[in-house]
Amino acid sequence: MTRASESGAGDAASGSPGVVAAADPAGVRLPRPIPDATVSRLAVYLRLLGQFAEQGAATVSSEELATASGVNSAKLRKDLSYLGSYGTRGVGYEVGALQHQLERVLGLDHRQSVALVGVGNLGHALAGYAGFGGRGFPIDAMFDVSPDLVGSTINGIEVGHVRDIETVCRARGVTIGMVATPAPVAQDVCDLLVAGGVESILNFAPVVLQVPDEVEVRKVDLAVELQVLAFHVARRHGVAGTLGSTNGTVNGSVVSPS
Amino acid sequence: MTRASESGAGDAASGSPGVVAAADPAGVRLPRPIPDATVSRLAVYLRLLGQFAEQGAATVSSEELATASGVNSAKLRKDLSYLGSYGTRGVGYEVGALQHQLERVLGLDHRQSVALVGVGNLGHALAGYAGFGGRGFPIDAMFDVSPDLVGSTINGIEVGHVRDIETVCRARGVTIGMVATPAPVAQDVCDLLVAGGVESILNFAPVVLQVPDEVEVRKVDLAVELQVLAFHVARRHGVAGTLGSTNGTVNGSVVSPS
DNA sequence: GCATGTGAAACCGTTCACAGCG
DNA sequence: CGCTGTGAACGGTTTCACATGC
Structure with missing residues (x-):
């Protein structure tokens, strides 16, 4: 009856079912299911939209919002496309409308206890x-x-x-x-x-x-987060040992062939 | 010169290059590069191994360690296979040896400041x-x-x-x-x-x-984590509106066909 | 016989490149 | 012409199924 889920933070998409769009008996507008990875980013976009709004911006381009969020513009556009078309081609996204839409989708208009x-x-x-x-x-x-x-x-x-x-x-x-x-x-x-x-x-x-x-x-x-970082540090310094990497410093690029 | 990374926590595998095995001039044992997703789980396995050790277990099977970690055994075996063969077929993994090996790979034998x-x-x-x-x-x-x-x-x-x-x-x-x-x-x-x-x-x-x-x-x-949860709550309660899902309660399973 | 280790298939998310539209 | 929206290619992760070895 009880199963272990834990779609953890530092985790990629675990075994969890993922988010799916519900059935659509009426044949209404039905956006495709929103990937879990996208949902976390939507929250980030929303925060940045707040900053754009404070600065008095009426619209943002996918490029602007993307670089501010640390993602590339293609990913941002695809993310936003999951919630329908709220952008204007040749112009960008209307800040207020997009904010409102994101809040709705993220369930922030219902107060959570x-x-x-x-x-x-x-x-x-x-x-x-x-x-x-x-x-x-x-x-x-x-x-x-x-x-x-x-x-x-x-x-x-x-x-x-x-x-x-x-x-x-x-x-x-x-x-x-x-x-x-x-x-x-x-x-x-x-x-x-x-x-x-x-x-x-x-x-x-x-x-x-x-x-x-x-x-x-x-x-x-938190401990897992630190351990992942420790792993990267160790890698950079060349863990060596029986694990390959006999040379001192190893930069991030792929070297091992076939 | 400076680029935005942030291979965030709640994130899937972002744009980050991923971890790669270093060159291997000597032709030594060379395990394949360890995926980022695997690294976070290795940290979890390590913690659970500690518990098995406390209980006096000498060996664990992939099945035992997997269910304790909330993953399936195939994934666990593949994860462990990245660090070489430390299991015995027909038996399982030797707890102490595996612990030691994981600590080494995660860089926990070098003190981190x-x-x-x-x-x-x-x-x-x-x-x-x-x-x-x-x-x-x-x-x-x-x-x-x-x-x-x-x-x-x-x-x-x-x-x-x-x-x-x-x-x-x-x-x-x-x-x-x-x-x-x-x-x-x-x-x-x-x-x-x-x-x-x-x-x-x-x-x-x-x-x-x-x-x-x-x-x-x-x-x-933290705020993003909560927002992701809020999203799931909203989904379950049927956000409705223009977003599809007109029926009241929606359980986690996929419904939308073709 | 039983559990590990692993190629191959399936799946999911990201990136690319371009069609479509204001 | 510029920027959005998206089908298609790509790459990484998970799952499957089985060969391998104790």
Whole structure:
């Protein structure tokens, strides 16, 4: 019944089913399904559109928005094409309209209710992270087990006891849960969130969470990120050993033939 | 000279060149280049191997390790095959040997020197995050600009002023930099790290960093992660509108035919 | 017999190049 | 003429299925 998903952050497209367009009984306008990889970029485009808007730009070309986002223009155009035609040929995209459209597609016009479990080191930082509240996702429920924390107020939110997760989440219609607990209890906490009707979980604990198929899990694993970087450092310095690469410095280019 | 990389976290394999095996002048054992996607999983396998070791297991089968990691066994075997043959047919993998091998490949046998810039909300949490020090990456330099923080000691490390980044990083041979500053100064800080010889950067600020080609950047963007989750929530609830999906509830499975 | 290791096929996402349109 | 939108080519990752070897 429960399968391990974890379409992790540092991950490519894992085994997760990917996003698909729904059935279309009425024969309405039906854009093709949006790839997961595209969705993450849409969020980035949206942020940059905000900056263009602040600067008073009425339109942006795919080239401008693309370089600002660190992608090439072809990819950007293809990404935007998934949500229909909101550009004008020969001109570019109308900033306001595109912003609005992206917000709709990303589900930002419906207010999302976010719960945070684990208000320790990392959790406390997440609670105060401006990147959420500022035009985004205000956290409106927190949980922990520590007597020092339960009952205290952080950022205007009272920290509840983990045992109340299910009730509170269901009552407030929480849709997104963030797990910032120590690894050993992460799965238990996850189960409670799921029991409370939470459909999406952002997992900071270094464990692979088991969830029902309907629940989406994304993982942010800081240690893995660092290890990937360490790997690249090691590569550059020539790991040598029994692993090939006997010469000192190796630059990024392909060398090994046949 | 400087190009935008950002092979971001939530990203699939971006434009980054990918990892390649070096030339092999001597004709030694030469494993094929390791795909980026594989590298992130190797880190996960390594953690789980630690757990198997604690439980006293001498060997693991690909099936065991795979289900524990949330991947299928074929993928795991292919991943491990990139580092040579460390399994025994009919038996499985020898836990200790595999651990050691993974540590070597990931560059964990060389101590990495990590610097953290920005000891505010998030940075402070990262400084105390056990996931780094515990069998991993002890942070050994911190920087900020706030007079309240500069000169103070966190986790046994004295916080230096941002203006000293270049000198200190070069002196201590810092290889990995973590940017946990507000967005507006992230690029400046990044430039300082690069000037100090840092080759790999883990970026928590919501900006696309511009770096020279030799520098590897990975991005952890919490807001983007939440937005991707929000998208999935919206999908499930049927965004409707002009976007297809007129029916109320849509489960994860593919529906749209031809 | 059983589990690894691996070519080959299927799949997905990115890049290219150009047709289409304001 | 310029820029969007997109079919087609490309490259990388996952999956399959089986040969290989203990």
